[in-house]
Amino acid sequence: MLIVGERINTSRKAVNEAVEKRGIAYISGDAQKQVKAGADYIDVNAGSRIGREMEDLNWLVEVVEAAVDVPLSLDSPDPKVLIAVARKVKQKPMINSTTAESSRFEAMKAVVQERECDVVALCMDERGIPKSVNQALENASFLVKNLTNLGIPLQNIHLDPMIQPISVNKDNGILAIETIRCIHQEFPGVRTICGLSNISFGLPNRFLLNRLFVVLCIGAGLTGAIVDPLDAKLMTNIIVAETLMGKDEFCRKYLKANRAGNLVV
Amino acid sequence: MLIVGERINTSRKAVNEAVEKRGIAYISGDAQKQVKAGADYIDVNAGSRIGREMEDLNWLVEVVEAAVDVPLSLDSPDPKVLIAVARKVKQKPMINSTTAESSRFEAMKAVVQERECDVVALCMDERGIPKSVNQALENASFLVKNLTNLGIPLQNIHLDPMIQPISVNKDNGILAIETIRCIHQEFPGVRTICGLSNISFGLPNRFLLNRLFVVLCIGAGLTGAIVDPLDAKLMTNIIVAETLMGKDEFCRKYLKANRAGNLVV
Numbered sequence: 166m167l168i169v170g171e172r173i174n175t176s177r178k179a180v181n182e183a184v185e186k187r188g189i190a191y192i193s194g195d196a197q198k199q200v201k202a203g204a205d206y207i208d209v210n211a212g213s214r215i216g217r218e219m220e221d222l223n224w225l226v227e228v229v230e231a232a233v234d235v236p237l238s239l240d241s242p243d244p245k246v247l248i249a250v251a252r253k254v255k256q257k258p259m260i261n262s263t264t265a266e267s268s269r270f271e272a273m274k275a276v277v278q279e280r281e282c283d284v285v286a287l288c289m290d291e292r293g294i295p296k297s298v299n300q301a302l303e304n305a306s307f308l309v310k311n312l313t314n315l316g317i318p319l320q321n322i323h324l325d326p327m328i329q330p331i332s333v334n335k336d337n338g339i340l341a342i343e344t345i346r347c348i349h350q351e352f353p354g355v356r357t358i359c360g361l362s363n364i365s366f367g368l369p370n371r372f373l374l375n376r377l378f379v380v381l382c383i384g385a386g387l388t389g390a391i392v393d394p395l396d397a398k399l400m401t402n403i404i405v406a407e408t409l410m411g412k413d414e415f416c417r418k419y420l421k422a423n424r425a426g427n428l429v430v
Numbered sequence: 431m432l433i434v435g436e437r438i439n440t441s442r443k444a445v446n447e448a449v450e451k452r453g454i455a456y457i458s459g460d461a462q463k464q465v466k467a468g469a470d471y472i473d474v475n476a477g478s479r480i481g482r483e484m485e486d487l488n489w490l491v492e493v494v495e496a497a498v499d500v501p502l503s504l505d506s507p508d509p510k511v512l513i514a515v516a517r518k519v520k521q522k523p524m525i526n527s528t529t530a531e532s533s534r535f536e537a538m539k540a541v542v543q544e545r546e547c548d549v550v551a552l553c554m555d556e557r558g559i560p561k562s563v564n565q566a567l568e569n570a571s572f573l574v575k576n577l578t579n580l581g582i583p584l585q586n587i588h589l590d591p592m593i594q595p596i597s598v599n600k601d602n603g604i605l606a607i608e609t610i611r612c613i614h615q616e617f618p619g620v621r622t623i624c625g626l627s628n629i630s631f632g633l634p635n636r637f638l639l640n641r642l643f644v645v646l647c648i649g650a651g652l653t654g655a656i657v658d659p660l661d662a663k664l665m666t667n668i669i670v671a672e673t674l675m676g677k678d679e680f681c682r683k684y685l686k687a688n689r690a691g692n693l694v695v
Contacts (some may be wrong), residue, residue, distance in 0.1 A: 232665060331674065338674040342649065358513045364674070369683060369688050373695050380642055384607065386650040405642045409596065409603040411630070416597060416633060423634050428639050 166407055167389035169238050169420055170204030175213045184221050193232035200233045202394035206259050210240035219246050247276045259283040265290040265304040278315055285358055287325045294327045309352050310323035314360055319354035323389055328359055332367035344384045351388040380406040389418040397429045431672055432654035435469030436502050436599045440478045449486050458497035465498045467485050467659035469526050473516040475505035484511050491515055512541045524548040530555035543580055550623055559592045568607040584619035588654055591623055597632035607650045614651040623654035645671040662694045
């Protein structure tokens with residue numbers, strides 16, 4: 166399970182303030198805590214810093230790369246920003262994100278071809294977020310075909326089913342879960358990833374829903390998640406679910422996490 | 431989701447003592463607590479009381495029926511005991527259990543035909559507990575065919591996939607989950623049920639594994655579980671998982687449980 170730590174995002178107040186003040190200690194410390202808690206990638210996002218995003222994201226990348234040894238997930242709506250930052254990072258980056266919208270896909274071509282990278286590809290097109298598993302799979306098919314045509318290997322493609330809140334439609338959970346299951350059946354070798362928190366929008370006790378939704382997604386084959394790794398109960402659930410799904414030989418990871426006191430009951 | 435409360439079992443020390451002393455208050459109170467916590471059935475099991483099972487189970491049934499209004503799950507290795515107790519209970523009982531072993535199935539025929547009942551049917555035969563999904567489905571097929579031949583309607587058949595510990599084989603979780611999924615695909619209308627705790631045998635922090643294994647099973651379509659309903663975290667997970675799986679119109683049950691303070695975060 167690939168864990169992308171989502172905390173370094175200027176839409177969070179403390180991060181925005183640290184970026185504003187060029188507070189190296191706060192950003193470094195946050196990145197280190199995320200890696201210690203199990204992050205395989207650190208996502209960096211300065212998309213809320215309109216007009217200053219390029220400069221701020223460049224600064225964030227420098228600070229995070231100096232603080233931790235994991236690769237970065239470069240997260241921006243702006244392909245120009247992504248291409249500039251992708252050029253300079255030390256390790257193979259994750260690019261977040263392209264979609265099956267033709268204008269977005271075209272604009273992102275140069276980014277994903279700039280260097281070897283992992284690509285988060287959202288299963289949405291001009292029709293918007295998919296309303297059925299079939300519609301999501303059509304978008305997945307477009308993305309897999311066109312990204313492989315650009316030379317991206319299957320295992321570098323991370324399809325995101327685009328989770329919608331169950332408060333809007335009770336079947337939005339099933340829709341995402343079945344999309345994940347079908348992607349792994351239809352496109353063997355491709356990976357899946359998703360942010361989780363949208364599932365619980367509009368409901369109380371959102372953490373509770375998010376922490377179990379990831380378990381159901383792992384049951385359907387999910388291979389990556391964009392999460393806050395400092396949520397110890399969420400991370401516990403991910404370790405336990407993977408063990409229960411047969412992905413933990415001799416339950417070694419489970420037993421190691423238990424011995425280290427990292428499992429929150 | 432059908433919740434069968436498993437606490438009234440003489441293999442538990444406190445229950446055995448209460449049965450020994452004919453302690454009505456303890457048994458009544460335990461049954462009432464289970465129903466308050468969400469049990470749809472109360473399981474009664476005096477199988478450990480060798481030579482006195484018939485008398486003790488009869489006493490337990492009287493006490494529990496006087497204490498609560500839910501139907502009983504009658505749990506015994508002895509068909510003679512089951513038939514005697516099935517005759518006297520007020521509401522349609524659940525009979526726990528028959529198997530696909532020909533001798534057990536034959537011996538249980540009279541029990542399941544004694545009156546209208548729900549039947550727990552374990553997917554095992556002479557070869558033992560299934561080692562593959564196909565073997566489990568062969569047993570499921572035998573059970574569905576032969577129970578319907580006896581006049582048991584599909585919705586009264588509760589197939590148990592027979593969970594084995596992941597400490598013995600890391601794929602035992604997947605085996606049970608895929609068996610549940612395939613049963614619902616192959617035999618529409620049939621229900622599934624399982625005890626959970628065997629999954630975690632031999633590992634530390636067993637509650638943690640049990641509480642998430644039920645979530646993965648619900649993701650595969652599980653319709654019933656034999657559990658301790660006083661485990662509030664487990665019951666929270668069942669409510670949340672059902673909401674996430676689209677089985678909770680307008681998230682009503684989730685919101686109601688939240689308002690009642692019944693969700694343990």
